[in-house]
Every structure is written in C-alpha cells, then in structure tokens.
Amino acid sequence: MVNVALIAHDKKKLDLALFAKEWKDVFKNCKLYATKTTGKILKEKVGLEIQTFESGPLGGDLQIGALAVGGKIDFVIFLRDPLTAQPHEPDVSAVLRICDVHNIPLATNLATAEAIVLEIQKKLNN
Numbered sequence: 001m002v003n004v005a006l007i008a009h010d011k012k013k014l015d016l017a018l019f020a021k022e023w024k025d026v027f028k029n030c031k032l033y034a035t036k037t038t039g040k041i042l043k044e045k046v047g048l049e050i051q052t053f054e055s056g057p058l059g060g061d062l063q064i065g066a067l068a069v070g071g072k073i074d075f076v077i078f079l080r081d082p083l084t085a086q087p088h089e090p091d092v093s094a095v096l097r098i099c100d101v102h103n104i105p106l107a108t109n110l111a112t113a114e115a116i117v118l119e120i121q122k123k124l125n126n
C-alpha cells in the first residue's frame, strides 16, 4: 500500500482538487490522509476515500507530521500558498522539516506533484 498525505492551503485547494481528479485512478489505489478541509473537498469533489485529521490551523499539519515521523507516510503533496501569510506557519514548516528529516518525497507545487504521482504509479504497478 502506498500512503499519501494531501494538503492544500485555501487558495490552492481548487488546484489540488483538479489535480486529484486528473490522477484519480492512481490516488484511489492509495491510502490517503488529509487535513480536514482539504479532505472534505477531495471527498466531495473528487470522490476519493480519505482519512482526515484536524484543520491545518488547528493542528492537522502536525497530526500528519506525526504520522510521517512514525513511518506511516510515503509521499506528501502539500500545495502551500506562497503569497499568503499563514497563522500556523510554524506547523507548516514543521511538516516540511520532518519530510527532510525522514527523507520523505515532498511536493509543494503542481510540477513536483506530477513527478511524485508518476513515481506512485510506478510503485503501484510493481
């Protein structure tokens, strides 16, 4: 099983939903985790099954970070909004840092997300 965390800031949620729709055949074969609002949108708009945590500003990023620390996450796609300050910026940074600490592939934009999804596809086909 490939475990994937999907997170997007508000201005990036539509991008992530369209991306997930495009790659639904891949994502539907993964175990998916998301923060609350991101997961709700992916469930409703894309029809993916997804385990959700708290909203990012309420600690959801840290919950996903903790899963990553525990070896439960293989890939992270985290579409950050680089143009809007976030009240929970330290939590956002913590997720990025923990991906680096544990060498977890992390995409923070759609170009890298596409590279990751191709890698997931390869893994699923093996």
Ligand SMILES: O=C(CO)COP(=O)(O)O
Binding pocket: 007, 008, 009, 010, 034, 035, 036, 037, 038, 039, 054, 055, 056, 057, 060, 061, 088, 092
């Ligand atoms: O804020 C977030 C990531 O930092 C995402 O949280 P939501 O998915 O609940 O909007």
